[in-house]
Amino acid sequence: MTQPALRPDVLLNVMPDVLIIGGGLMALATALELRLRGASVTVLSRDRTEAAAYAAAGMLAPQAEGLEPGPMLELCLRSRALYPDWTAKLESLTGLDSGYWPCGILRPAFADTPPPPELQNRDCRVEWLEGEALEQRQAGLGAEVVGAWWFPEDAQVDNRRRLVPALAAAVDQSGVIWREGVEVIKIHQCQGEVTALETNDLETNKQIYQAGHYLLAAGAWTGGLLEAAPVTPRKGQLMALRPALGVESEIGMPLGQVLFGDRIYIVPRQDGLIVLGATSEQVDFQPGNTAAGIHQLLTEAIRLCPALGHYEIAETWWGFRPETADELPILGPSPLANLSLASGHYRNGVLLAPITAQILADWILEGKAAPLLQAFQWERLGL
Numbered sequence: 001m002t003q004p005a006l007r008p009d010v011l012l013n014v015m016p017d018v019l020i021i022g023g024g025l026m027a028l029a030t031a032l033e034l035r036l037r038g039a040s041v042t043v044l045s046r047d048r049t050e051a052a053a054y055a056a057a058g059m060l061a062p063q064a065e066g067l068e069p070g071p072m073l074e075l076c077l078r079s080r081a082l083y084p085d086w087t088a089k090l091e092s093l094t095g096l097d098s099g100y101w102p103c104g105i106l107r108p109a110f111a112d113t114p115p116p117p118e119l120q121n122r123d124c125r126v127e128w129l130e131g132e133a134l135e136q137r138q139a140g141l142g143a144e145v146v147g148a149w150w151f152p153e154d155a156q157v158d159n160r161r162r163l164v165p166a167l168a169a170a171v172d173q174s175g176v177i178w179r180e181g182v183e184v185i186k187i188h189q190c191q192g193e194v195t196a197l198e199t200n201d202l203e204t205n206k207q208i209y210q211a212g213h214y215l216l217a218a219g220a221w222t223g224g225l226l227e228a229a230p231v232t233p234r235k236g237q238l239m240a241l242r243p244a245l246g247v248e249s250e251i252g253m254p255l256g257q258v259l260f261g262d263r264i265y266i267v268p269r270q271d272g273l274i275v276l277g278a279t280s281e282q283v284d285f286q287p288g289n290t291a292a293g294i295h296q297l298l299t300e301a302i303r304l305c306p307a308l309g310h311y312e313i314a315e316t317w318w319g320f321r322p323e324t325a326d327e328l329p330i331l332g333p334s335p336l337a338n339l340s341l342a343s344g345h346y347r348n349g350v351l352l353a354p355i356t357a358q359i360l361a362d363w364i365l366e367g368k369a370a371p372l373l374q375a376f377q378w379e380r381l382g383l
């Protein structure tokens with residue numbers, strides 16, 4: 001794909017076509033899509049490192065998540081289908097590896113696991129494995145595992161170390177103006193329209209920003225800027241393990257695919273790092289890893305895959321999922337005519353980045369509302 005030339009109107013003092021609030025996946029993926037379609041775009045990001053994309057496990061798991069048939073499953077499946085082309089585009093724009101790995105996901109069951117939700121989907125491949133067939137797919141599962149669902153089309157992406165850097169580089173190179181460290185303090189409005197964004201930007205002596213259109217994509221912090229978009233934080237703690245010297249060959253690791261358990265997921269990266277996630281806590285924006293959180297991850301991971309008990313702890317971290325009352329994202333129009341929304345992606349925001357960028361660009365630039373958008377309107381949340 002050819003990159004659009006930098007237009008003179010993307011200079012800082014000229015009003016851009018679109019101003020985006022946020023520095024996470026939704027902000028960056030949509031900024032890039034808008035820019036590649038010819039719009040001038042400015043991104044105002046308080047702190048890109050606090051984005052959930054730096055915390056997530058990177059599973060692309062519409063089937064393993066057991067989503068009920070309906071618009072959300074549809075949205076997730078469509079986004080999963082976009083992933084190979086979307087990541088190939090990022091790679092060709094930047095020359096960087098995106099970390100996309102279509103490795104499939106295995107969802108093991110214990111004898112006491114409640115029956116899984118309806119996991120079959122009309123168009124997707126799924127298989128129940130046990131005994132020899134399961135052993136061949138993945139050796140070394142815990143003795144209590146009685147079988148597993150195998151979803152060969154689910155996948156993963158190394159979001160922290162590969163995808164986010166590749167996307168950020170593509171955004172930088174595309175000519176998007178990215179103001180890092182700039183916090184939007186207030187969305188000024190008059191007669192049903194945004195008139196300006198007030199920021200803390202002292203560096204450029206430009207605290208007021210204006211644009212033709214605005215996009216609010218501030219993740220778990222969205223609700224603090226706009227009451228009509230009630231998104232709240234759901235904390236998750238994660239950690240990474242790496243094989244201790246010599247252990248890998250002894251126990252037949254590494255894992256060949258993601259293991260998706262009931263209170264744990266185990267996500268092996270291609271270089272041998274193993275990500276364990278994640279707790280689910282309603283503790284507002286309380287930072288940090290706790291003993292109980294790490295205990296849960298290790299206990300469940302070792303139950304599922306005992307050999308992990310011999311691994312070394314490489315790192316621990318945490319992040320905030322942007323949650324809504326019905327666990328669905330808010331996409332498209334807002335109560336303000338020139339403000340759009342892309343937030344509340346909760347547990348599936350890494351998966352949903354490509355489809356969100358596409359749908360939002362269609363909406364913002366062409367006023368085209370995909371039929372799927374209907375299910376994700378802000379009005380459904382009753383404010």
Ligand SMILES: Cc1cc2nc3c(=O)[nH]c(=O)nc-3n(C[C@H](O)[C@H](O)[C@H](O)COP(=O)(O)OP(=O)(O)OC[C@H]3O[C@@H](n4cnc5c(N)ncnc54)[C@H](O)[C@@H]3O)c2cc1C
Pocket residue numbers: 021022023024025026027044045046047048049050051052053054055056057058059060182183184185217218219220221222225234235236237238277278318319320321322342343344345346347348349350351352
């Ligand atoms: C523990 C955990 C595990 C996860 N695992 C997965 C997974 O396996 N698969 C999957 O698909 N998804 C997963 N997710 C979900 C996914 O990470 C999120 O849904 C997605 O990253 C949200 O992206 P976002 O852009 O909406 O928000 P964020 O990435 O949180 O970005 C919000 C950005 O807005 C900025 N901001 C906030 N307020 C302001 C302001 N006033 N002014 C300027 N900037 C502001 C912040 O600094 C931040 O950079 C996980 C999330 C967590 C936390």
